[in-house]
Amino acid sequence: MSGKVVRIAAGQGFWGDWPEAPVRQVAGGPIDYLMMDYLAEVTMSIMQKQRSRDPRAGFARDFVPLMGRILPDVVARGIKVTSNAGGVNPRGCAEAVLEVARKLGLAGKLKVGLVTGDDLLPDLDLLLAAGHELRDMETGRPLSDIRARVLSANAYLGMRPMVEALGRGAQVVITGRVTDTGLTLAPMFHEFGWDPEDWDKVAAGTVAGHIIECGAQSSGGNLLKDWRSVRGMADPGFPIVEASADGSFVVTKHPGTGGVVSIASVTEQLVYEMGDPRSYITPDGVADFTTIRLAKAGKDRVRVSGIRGGPRTPMLKVSVSYFYGYKAVGTLVYSWPDAYDKARAADRILRQRLADLGLEFEQVLTEYVGVDATHGRLAGPADPEAPEVQLRVGVRGTDKAAVERFTREIAPLVLTGPPSVTGFAGGRPQVEEVVAYWPALIDRTAVESGVRVEILEA
């Protein structure tokens, strides 16, 4: 039996995660792969908006200077990188990385694998005409209801094109909308040569990917159990999977880093954003989270084994984003005494003024931060001695002028409402465009014929 171990390190858990993390993962000890997940559900629409203003944009721009910092080490040590930083413009992202590589004197030394074909926007009308209704998985409505407002449409691709790219010699693989878990699965299948229809192996890699896809959230970050005892979080160790050929793996982090890898830290991440644990569906297969076995395997080491899975489904998930309307949130802070009563009085005045102006909104939501904003009525009655309460009022609607007018009704409350109010130095609230998310399913055959893998050289 082979004792080969493949070390896959998480470098980013979302677009905007700690910029030092990938640098520390490369410098902190031996790793074979660095996976960097950039795409949340709404990220694609933000990138789409950026690309509509500038055709060279549309990917996670910070990925490029980050690669500039680590590429010399990555190339020298043969570390491979998998990332979905390409967003809605993976080609632009790949070209930007190649340009940085050339500037660093790495011409001829770097192959970048480019995966495309997830972007369904160019062919969306053809797909609809061919009978792919792309119904909202939550509401059942067909996409044609909102077709005119669609901003982006991307299928979730799995590991297979990335495995191909690695097999063709790519050292950095850049994709658009591939699953977070695929970024970890691909290195495992490439290194161990597993059969992509070995569903237990797919499930094992999926669980490994799920554990590290949110970065330090499995190594001490956001850990509720004994949170006071988590040390060194100024320099958190991001998680690393040490995968073995039998499908088992160890979750750990570099020695000397902060945070903790424990059964508690891994379990909290396992249940994060979970639906039916017996059926964690990805494009590559279906994992059964009720088969996972966890065991402590030393300091900051948790062994994960026993994972079973089932075949992949004939459908792929599609993430559609569409223009929904506008929203704005205004806040003011009221001080003791009677902070909560003052904030409530201000809310009544504000709502009366909005009504008197004849402004119509889809929703007006009031929260009292310090009283009910996180737990609602479960938090119990407000403390009459509370030192302060923040009034937080949000509005949403399709009438931009109404939302705009709302933003001008917050500051006036300071001189025309209840006393002892502060916290308005930030100025008027901003009107935000609301881009909403529309999850749908599509036959995988309609997508997979358009998936391409290219190898580009620096």
Place this chain on the structure above:
Amino acid sequence: MPAAKTVPIQLRYLAHARSGDKGNSANVGLIALRPEWYDLLRSQVTVARVRRHFRGMASGVERYELPNLGALNFLLHGALDGGGTISLKTDAQGKVYSTALLRMEIPVPVAVARKARKEAR
């Protein structure tokens, strides 16, 4: 059969938790602080109790069991006021429904309550 004497105790003494979003639903993973407390959670943290706990805050509740992790997973449907980018809530992504569930009280044997409170100190 005489029932063992029980006392109410908040879940915060028996479990830890993490939550996130699934569209307009929040998920809460509830994890026993000790493996032997999982059966208590499974028998006492029922769908009916959780639905009552979150009345007015969620339109429906589903529960899944993960005995291998000593955990229960709850889906709180309609809890995010539209969810994602639509929601106006501070907690639009359901990140702290976890601790909201830990406020719930369940009846447990006196000895368990005593031990759980002691370990929390």
